[in-house]
Amino acid sequence: MAALLAAMWLAGLLLASPALAGPAWGPALAAELAALEAEGHDEIGLHVRELGTGGERFGWRDDETWYLASLVKLPVAVELLARREAGALSLDETLVLRESDYVDGAGPTNWAEPGTTLTLRELLEPMLTESDNTATDLLIARLGLATVNRRAERLSGSGLGPITTLLEVRREAYGWLHPGARALTGMDFIALRRVEEDEARLDALAERLGVPSSDLALPSLDAAFAAYYASGLNAGRLDAFGALLAAIGEGRALGPAATAELLTIMTRTTSGEARLKAGLGHEIRFAHKTGTQHRRSCDAGIAAHGEGSAERRWVLVACTRGERDTERSEATLRELGRALRQSGVFGPES
Incomplete structure (x- = not known):
């Protein structure tokens, strides 16, 4: 009330x-x-801006710092395509997958055997469409974190915190429980991910580190991730991430061909079918990227309505925090998409 x-x-x-x-x-x-x-139990953050001169804007907690989770994979994609445009690399270039490269999470790369040869193009698509963590870290290793962060800062207007590898996300979060966790490998975290209950996972972490559970500095995963989120890593204002998306949509981040290529890949995203897209309706085309972490869910992209000269486009950046159940957070984002449509953001409903 x-x-x-x-x-x-x-x-x-x-x-x-x-x-x-x-x-x-x-x-x-x-x-x-x-x-x-x-x-519900979620806090909501939302940034809306219509692309083009004089476009309308709306913000709901969009000037606060939010954990962006896998939304940070989009700046990695922009850096990759920009380097390709500059002639510094080809998407046909190959990398060899090693056992030390695996990171827990979704995507097809974790199903490939060590020694598999993958092109940069074969890593780019699952990084965006299926939020493949192993593919992301392979691309970051090829590009360099410093260059990814510099471009992200320039395009966002300095509103994004430092981007790290996905393996470092795990090391930093679990490192609040015990400093030894910062030396764990990707395979260690894959093993921990298989332990579903939080208390059992803490016990499994202590066992893997060779210490008693009483040596863990915090009482729960909730506390560890809260401390990690407070660090500002892989976080930022939603209006700043919206500025990065606007730079993409308006052709200021990449040339026309690379912009079209990136947005086309983003329309094939499968990791967010139950989020904003489900509420926006079939008339809205949505090129987007999702992000999910402990008690955090995001969905962000460029929505389009109409055709040809009548087409209008909007940047949408939405995040939730607080709810433990990912399905409930996805339902909140779905309802947020419905609210965007019904409130008249895209014009009168047909």
Whole structure:
């Protein structure tokens, strides 16, 4: 009830004050977001901006720092394609998969045998469409983290925290439990990932480190990830990530051919079928990337409506935090997509 009253107050303020007017659909969307938060356990962050000169913008906690999870794979893709445009590499270049390269998570690369030869193109697609962590770290090793971070900073306007490898995400998070975790390998974390219950996973971590469970510095995975999130790694403001997406959509990050290639790959994303896309409806085309971590879920991309000269496009960046159940967070993002559509962001519903 308090959240709903706050949304009603905000809606009245937006309508009453020309200086804070914003888009006409803003108050309705704000009320929907407040209601969604009041109904569940997730906090919501949202950034919306229409591409093109004078496009409308809307933010809901978009100036706060959010953990972006696998959204950081998009800057890796931009760096890769920019290097290809500059003639510094070819997507047909090959890398050899080693046992030390594996990182837990989804995607086909973990099913390949050590010694498999993979092209950069074969790593790019699953990194984006299936959020393949092993593919991502192989590409980061080829490109260099410093160059990925420099380009991300330039395109986002310095609103993103440092990007790390996906293996370092695990080492940093579990390192809050015990410093020895920062020396674990990707195969160690794959083994830990197979232990589903949190308490049992802590016991398995202690056993792998050769220490008693009482030596772990924090009482739970929740506490470890909370400490990790506070570090600012792989995090940023949603309006800053929106600026990076706008640079892509408006052709300022890459040339026309590479921009089209990247967005086409992003339309094939399969890891977010139950998120924003499910709520946006069939009339909205969505080129996007998802991100998922402990009590964190994100979905971000470029939505398009209409054809030819009548086409309009919007950057959408949405994240949730708090809910333990990923399916419930995905349901929140699905409802957020529905709220975007019904509030009139994309024009009147047909």
